[in-house]
Amino acid sequence: MKLPILLLLGFVSCAASGKNWAMLFTGAKGWFNYSTHSNLCHAYQVLHKAGIPDERIVVVMYNDIADNPMNPFPGKLFNNYNHTDVYKGTPMDYTGKEVTAELVLAALKGDKEKVKSLVGREGKVIDSGPEDNVFVAVSDHGGPGSLLMPDRLMSAKELNGALQYMHDNKKYANLVFYLESCESGSIFLDLPKNIGIYAITASNKDNPAYMNYCYDPDIKDVCIGGEFSTAWTQNSDKVNIRTFTLKQQSLAIEKAVNDSRPQLFGDLSLLKHPLKDFFGGKSASKQMFTDLTSTKQGFKDRSVPFHTMHLSLLKRKVEQRPADIDLRLRLARLQAMMADVDRFYRLAAKHVYPTGDVAKIDAITTSNSESIRNWDCYEAALQAVSSSCPGLVQDQKVQGYFLSKLSVLVNMCNRETGPVVTEAVEAASRLTGLCN
Incomplete structure (x- = not known):
């Protein structure tokens, strides 16, 4: 034994x-x-x-x-x-x-x-x-x-x-x-x-x-x-x-x-x-951080979606100071940028379905992401987005929102080939000023 x-x-x-x-x-x-x-x-x-x-x-x-x-x-x-x-x-x-x-x-x-x-x-x-x-x-x-x-x-x-x-x-x-x-x-x-x-x-x-x-x-x-x-x-x-x-x-x-x-x-x-x-194996040491859920002003801390953080914080400021024209202009400009994000993806879908199939375009651009079935197409689309539309991908104010809408490219790739979707991304980039 x-x-x-x-x-x-x-x-x-x-x-x-x-x-x-x-x-x-x-x-x-x-x-x-x-x-x-x-x-x-x-x-x-x-x-x-x-x-x-x-x-x-x-x-x-x-x-x-x-x-x-x-x-x-x-x-x-x-x-x-x-x-x-x-x-x-x-x-x-x-x-x-x-x-x-x-x-x-x-x-x-x-x-x-x-x-x-x-x-x-x-x-x-x-x-x-x-x-x-x-x-x-x-x-x-x-x-x-x-x-x-x-x-x-x-x-x-x-x-x-x-x-x-x-x-x-x-x-x-x-x-x-x-x-x-x-x-x-x-x-x-x-x-x-x-x-x-x-x-x-x-x-x-x-x-x-x-x-x-x-x-x-x-x-x-x-x-x-x-x-x-x-x-x-x-x-x-x-x-x-x-x-x-x-x-x-x-x-x-x-x-x-x-x-x-x-x-x-x-x-x-x-x-x-x-x-x-x-x-690591060391025993717990003295607590360094306190879990604080309220600010010094006493209101309950609220969570904010990461992909629309800037929008959420600006809206709150406008609610608190509705007469502040500068804040309202900043909010309007941000909302216009987000509208350009939506326009970019709709332009890409329209490039693939130019015959005016509105129902299909609506389904692809507004539904949640499907399971990714065509990885070759999707990876090519991601590369095309990175190179053709760096302005929106890297803009701190809207990049999270832009990425959340990549579901459009997933849904397109599940129906089309990589070259078709890549061409659509490049075409939409040329028509979207904020891409550059």
């Missing part, structure tokens, strides 16, 4: 020798995307305090918020109303123009040579092995089957392909993925249940993610947190990560959010793991 016991002990020892790795990334940039940066800086603080060393945490973000001229607290980022700085100490491994879809995928796969070719230097990657656990957290803009990067749109097929590569090349024992973006449930619809990956998303495939802490009296025109991100980071701040499980955290997230609709995907057997298996 001693031999099996020794073998079992040896197995446990081997399993316990694995390391923790983490990757945090966002493709959003600009002042109005403050929350994406603060969410991930808070995530870093959680992982750092839990014991993952910086050399095994890869942070990818544009890094244009902390020192933005609009920031009233230079060099600092806050993730809720108590104004605890989450930016200090956060490593910025890849910033600015280094932040691309290819860079994220290469760093995730541990491809050092590819990373070096992209940024011109040695760079940090997820250099994990078969006994290691990997944690990935993302806060970003998204649309059906896509995530925003500064250079283009990354498809769910690409991201899932990178995860499959990691599995096939024994790059992890288990992997956990926390994703906050609009329509984020669409990213993992095809995630296999048998490759040791568990994913939780902020929303289902048809709904937006929601922002919170949107009414800070000192930080204007932005939300400084995301419902999903602040739910899991604040929960991690206050629980004992050595015993609190992923299942318990998923329930805590669901309870904490107001309007977001978290979804679970992949290998749900991982839910039994304690947080320490992915966040």
Whole structure:
């Protein structure tokens, strides 16, 4: 009987020798995307305090918020109303123009040579092995089957392909993925249940993610947190990560959010793991952040859809100051831009169905995204949108709304070929001034 016991002990020892790795990334940039940066800086603080060393945490973000001229607290980022700085100490491994879809995928796969070719230097990657656990957290803009990067749109097929590569090349024992973006449930619809990956998303495939802490009296025109991100980071701040499980955290997230609709995907057997298996093994330390649901003025904090955050905040200002002509003009200009987004997609549909099939055009442009059946077409359409209409894809005020309407291209691709839809995107771009 001693031999099996020794073998079992040896197995446990081997399993316990694995390391923790983490990757945090966002493709959003600009002042109005403050929350994406603060969410991930808070995530870093959680992982750092839990014991993952910086050399095994890869942070990818544009890094244009902390020192933005609009920031009233230079060099600092806050993730809720108590104004605890989450930016200090956060490593910025890849910033600015280094932040691309290819860079994220290469760093995730541990491809050092590819990373070096992209940024011109040695760079940090997820250099994990078969006994290691990997944690990935993302806060970003998204649309059906896509995530925003500064250079283009990354498809769910690409991201899932990178995860499959990691599995096939024994790059992890288990992997956990926390994703906050609009329509984020669409990213993992095809995630296999048998490759040791568990994913939780902020929303289902048809709904937006929601922002919170949107009414800070000192930080204007932005939300400084995301419902999903602040739910899991604040929960991690206050629980004992050595015993609190992923299942318990998923329930805590669901309870904490107001309007977001978290979804679970992949290998749900991982839910039994304690947080320490992915966040690091240190015991819970003193709580750094307080969950504040009311501002100093005393009103209940309200969540705001990420893809229309700017619209929601402007409308509220106009309600409070209806005589302010400047505010009303700003709102009118924003609404005109959003109308141009709708016009862009309708022009694309009309290019494909020029005979005046109004019923079909209406169905394609107003219905929710169908399941993506023609990935080759859709990825070509995403590339066409990125290159032909960068103005709307990258405009901070409407990019979330623009991405939420990518359902039109999904629906078209399910009926047409890639060249047809790509040509329609390019034609609509030529007729939409804001594309440039």
